[in-house]
Every structure is written in structure tokens, then in C-alpha cells.
Amino acid sequence: MKKLFFSLLFLFTLTLQAQLKSPGEFIPSYGSQVSYYHQLENYFTHLTQNSDYILKKPYGYTYQERSLNVYYISTPQNLKDLENIRQNHLYQIGLLDKKPTTTVTDKAIVWLSFNVHGNEPGAAESSMNVAFELINPNNKNTKEWLENTIVILDPCLNPDGYSRYGNWLRDVTGQQLHPGLTDREHMEPWPGGRQNHYAYDLNRDWAWQTQAESQQRIRLFNEWMPMVHVDVHEMGYNEPYFFPPAAEPMHEYITQAQKDFHVAIGEMTSKRFDLKGWNYYTRERFDLFYPSYGDTYPSFNGAVGMTYEQGGIGAGRAVVMSNGNILTLQDRIDHHTEAVLTAVETASWQKDKLVKNFRQYYKDGKEGNKGKYKTYIIKNNGKTQQLAELLERNKIQFAYAKESKKLNGYSYMENGDKDFTVEPNDLIISAKQPKSILTQVLFEPAPKLTDSLSYDITAWALPYAYGVESYALKNSPKIDTKKEINYKGKLDFERAYAYYIPWNGRASARTLSCLLKSGIKVRSARKASFFRGVRIKPGDLIVLKGDNQSLYDFKNTMDMLLENKPDYEVLESGFSLEGGDLGGEYYPLLSAPRVLLLSGESVSATDFGQAWFYFDQMIEYPVSIVDVKNISRVNFSDFTTIVLVDGWYDFTEDQKSDLDNFIKDGGKVIAIGNALGIFEDRAGYNLTRFASEQDKQDEIDRKEEEALRARFMDYKNAERRSISESVPGAVVENVIDKSHPLSYGLGDKYFSLKTSDTHYQLLKDAWNVAYVPKDYISFGFIGQNLRKKLENTVTFAVEQKGSGQVIYMIDNPLFRGFWENGNLLFSNAVFLVD
Incomplete structure (x- = not known):
């Protein structure tokens, strides 16, 4: 009987092997044409149905409702023990409290991510080949690696962008290859396939998780906490292959163990590429500094995070490179396959070292062995709750103060030590926790740069992004805490004269959107006032029963509409104890804006996407989108507000005149970044x-x-000299006019994320609502020549023209969606500035 059983098992295994197909056998055009997303999904379904070395794990959906999946690849026995392996791993690093009942052998956990950028199809295409080689019965080497390794493979992080690019390429190509650059398959149209549905760059969203794809992926990532993460990309098609070691600057929290693994990867991969005669380079680009990339975010979670880059963007199916060689899609697949499999092999080979170093990383964090600060305290307001949601998504532990206590610590807003009082409901974050390093990276005021030639922004501290009063302490004071915030009981009145809604964050703008869409008439405070039990600040919202007499049941309707804004309050009277009465001139009615957003070839796709996402998802408010080329068909009188995001608008004189008349007749234009060029040095502005x-x-x-001095300078340092006039991304202090509606709710000062060297001296005959003062505070890299120039330059201004106004935004307050105080400032521009 036993002999019969093993005979049947052997026959079953042979049957599986016979049915298992390579990507080229399964997809007819594989390697010569970009696959449809459904073909990619079908191929992975084929693998799971014909091999016991792979399991599917769905983890969500894109905005366009395409499925997001990872695939666990290992030996059948390891896959059978998968949950035990996962729990044991999390328990060992302190992210699981209860000790697992089953003991399992330690495994190397390797996560492979492909195609976060949709128009880098060689990544997703190679994911199929990598998966096949890992489970291919004829590949004995990979079977040995899988004995001690769990591979988690995500074949496509951005299915919407990948499909947009692939479907377009299918539409514009025929049977014949066109490797010459003049063919349309090398001229991808706006907005391109790089970004997701809302034109967000998902590779900059790992830490902030503004997008649904990121949120769902990181939720699963935190359930596994891989030890190695490989992020597979493509770059310009003339570039050779890039693999680790990474370039400087490397964040000071990148450990020696992580650097050593980079070197081991580089040595192993270079040997493979040397044998094939393939071009490559290391260390020259792709640093490890900004924390929201697919290599840095895993690194600050203890993993060895790595970027792999193959030349291919703009290559279509095949392209002639500058060296005369033709680069094909199959070439890109082959290069990625070799490099990624080498990463898995290296992880398997260094399994014991990986496990040891990973656990030591978390041990050091829990014991507070790294970092200057041990405790972070965030004063409670509406934006603090938004910050708490981000901490939860990143599995960063926190609590709320249950008592008052006088302390001393570094003040983010004042850039120096200061006495303060922690009060009930303030947010308390200890750096002595499993996610210690990630916590410190996200809260550090001034990250240390080892090299000023950085690939991305160089400062990002969350207290500045959220605009909340915050303190960093070098010690761990004993503070009595609680798990949840407590809202005070509502004032109890027999009648509701009005509803008060604080204007203190994104939730306020979302609530206002809901009220206006529901036909509720809303007022906004223009003066600080005090009523029984309620202190009203400029910008706070008021809904009067007298303005909304058409409502059948005012109180129940308002309670229902304000369900997601728990800090509202009911007022029994409009008579103020201080300040202005609710029916007076200091509480003007707000009108529901009718918003037009321009899109199209001359508009920055990512900046457009940030504005679109703000309206459509953040606050759920209707916005009409029109392509710039169709602007002549627009009746401007249908709108009250026009949003011009960063772009290169080539309006005709007639179109500019239409815009002038729109503003003069009472319209509002919000111009961001290069869109200011429409108004710069124009008559009337x-x-x-x-x-x-x-x-x-x-x-x-x-x-x-400077030109005269440059005659004596050498060629070698030209690049470094050029950055003296640049700012890749720094946090800059701004003085604000707190009396202007554009600044309501921002706090005592505004810290802007400056990502360009554009600057204007303070404007005449306009409201300079936010400007960079002399001797300003800043964090991150600003070129030495530019630093002085930024003094007394305007960041946000409002100019009145006729009955309307133009709001000038030199910096983009919606940058990547994570600068929460910027989201509030933009909300002010849309709803409160009139």
C-alpha cells in the first residue's frame, strides 16, 4: 500500500511538471510585446494550479478595481508551515505579543516588488520569468534556495499604470518592430503610464501611504516584515543596469550589516553579469536617504532594501541605443531575471546572518540604543488625529497622555529647547519600541546628509508636515497614558441655535464639503469669539438654524452629517461673551465653489494628480476637469474657481483675456508653481x-x-557647484499673516516644503500671506547661493483684481499629498478666501 502511495505521488508530480509552462509557452507574444494585465494574472493562476511551490495571496484592489496579489514561493513544506513561520518571525522582533505554540526553523524572508511604475514594463514581464525559474522542477539550484527561504513576490504594484501603458503600446504598434526613435511607440502620451490612477508616483508613497495601493500593500508588508526587499525598476533606455551597493547619501541609520549585504549582492551579481558581458554600474545613483522609497522604507524597517534598475523607459518593444545596439524587451527580462534570482540566492546563502542582524536591529531599537531622542510629544488638535492614523498604518506604537505634567524638550516650531506642559489627550510616542528606527527617521528635525547630491527631498519631519506643536525629549519621562483620546461631553441644551465645527485639519475640509453638497448653509468665523463653553477661532465653521430653516429636523440632520467630526459643539445662543455675535459681519456665509481643474500635455501629470486626488478622495468635492487644448470651449461663467497646477501653459492672448475677465468679474484663480508664469510681469498684475x-x-x-569667477573653475566639480543654486526639497520657515483667511488653522507659523529654486521678492499691492523671513529656520539642503536669496521672498500671496483674486502659490502645498498643513492651506484657498 505504501509503495502504491509513493508511486501515485511520483506520477502526480510528473504530471504537474509536464503541465507547468514557461511564460513564453503560455503567452504567445511574451518577450516581444507588453502583456495585458489579465495575461499576467492568468499566468500566475497557471503556476498556482500546476505547482505546489507557490500560493496566491490577494491583498486588495486598485482605484480602477484591478486586483493586487502577492505570491508565496517556497518548498511545499514551508508553505504548509507559512503562518507558523510568519508568527515566529514577528514574535522574535517584538511585533507579536503572544508566543507561537509551534516551533519552526528560521527562514530568510525575501520580498520581490515589480513595476511600481507602470511604464517600466520590463519589471512586470520579468516577474513571470522569475516566478517560473523559482518553481521550475528542472532548476535544481532554486529548489535548494527555497529550503531555507520564503519568497514573497508582487508581480505588479501598479496595475492601473501598467495597463495604461501596455494598452496604449498595443494600440500604436503593429507587426513590424520600429527601434528608431521617431516612431510613436517611443513617444508616450500624457499623462503616461508611470503613475497610478490619480497620477501619483507610488514609489514615493511607501511611508505616507496616501494611495489605496500603498495602504493595502504596507498592511501586508507589516504582517511579514521581510529581511530583504528588492524593488525592480527601469530607467532611461541608454543606461546600463544598476544594482547595489547604493550611492551616497546614505542615512546615518543604515546599518553596517545592511551595507555589507549590499556589497555581497554587488559582488555576486557582477560575476553573473560579467559572464554574460552585460553592462552595469553601482554606487553612482539611487541613494538611501528619503524614507518613502521602495528601498529606504524597508531599510528603516530593518530589511536590506535595494533598487534594481534596467534601462528601458521609452524603449517600447525595441530601441536603438546610443552605442548602436538594439535593446529588446526580452533583453530587459533576461537582465532582471538574472539579477533578481541572484538576490534570492544571496539571501539563502546568508540566511543565518540575515536572521541574526534583523533581530539585532529590533533589539537595538527597543532598548533605545540609537538616536538622539527617546520620546516625542505632539500637542492635541485636529491634525494630531490625522497624524495618529499615519502612525497606525506604519505600526508605530503610541498612546495619549492621561495627565498634565511640566517638561522640557526640543521645540520643533522654535528650533530650540523650551519648557512646556503635556496635557491630557496629547500624543506620546516612545522611541523605545520595535519600530524605533522608522519612528526616529520620520520625526527627526534635521536629517544628517553625508552628500548634498541627493536624489530626492532632504527633510520631511512630520511635526512640520502636520503643522502641530511638537517636542522631542532626550529622556523617557513617566507619563500616565491611555489608549484612546477622550472627547469632552457635548454641551447639553434644550435647543440648538447653531453648530460649531473647528477648522483644524483635513477632516474639517471634508466636513465642509459634505455640508455644502447637502445644501447646508455654512458661515466662517473672521474674528476670535467666546461663547458659553466654546472658544471660536478665525476659520472655524458655524451652521445657524436660522440659515437652514428648510431642514425638517435641524438637530438630528446636523448630528448625522457631523458623525465623522466628533469635536463639533452645539450652541444655544448666538450672543457672544467676547468677540462678535454669530449673526454679525464677522461670520460671513460661504458659497459652494464651482471648481475647474485643467489637465493635458502642458500640465505636470503628478501635480495635476495631486489636485485631482485632493478633490476626489481627500475631501470628496466635485471638480470639473478639462484638457487645456479644449479651454476655448469652456464657459468660464459656469465656474467660480479655476485651479492651475504646475505646468507650462501656452495660452493665446484671447484666452488670457478671458481669464482676466473671469477674475475681474469675481472669479478666483489658484496658480501653483510654473503656472504663475501666466501672470508674471503682465499688465494689471x-x-x-x-x-x-x-x-x-x-x-x-x-x-x-559669478560668470567672471567661473572662468577659473575646473570641470570636475561643475555638478557640485551647480547645486549651490538649488533646493531638492527642504523645510523652510514662513511667517504668516494670521488674520488672512488663507492662513486660518495653520498655527503661529507655516513650514513649507520647498522643492524648487523659484522665488519672488515680497509683492507690492498684494497680501503676502506667507513669506520666508530674514534669518529663517530651515532643515535639509539649500544651496549656499540660494539660501540668502530666499530671505524676504513670498511663498503664498493673494492679489485682488476687480471683484476676484489670484492666489499665488510658489510652493506646492499638495506635494505628494502628505504635507497635511499644506492640504489645509489649499482648503483655505478653495473655500475660505473670497
């Missing part, structure tokens, strides 16, 4: 880079002197 002719001449003279 006061937007100019220099406040006087003398200032302009001084700048001309400075540039002339």
Missing part, C-alpha cells in the same frame, strides 16, 4: 520677481560677477 529695478539690476550684476 503685481507678480514680479524683483520689488524694484535696483533689485533686478543687483541680480544681473551678481550673475555677471
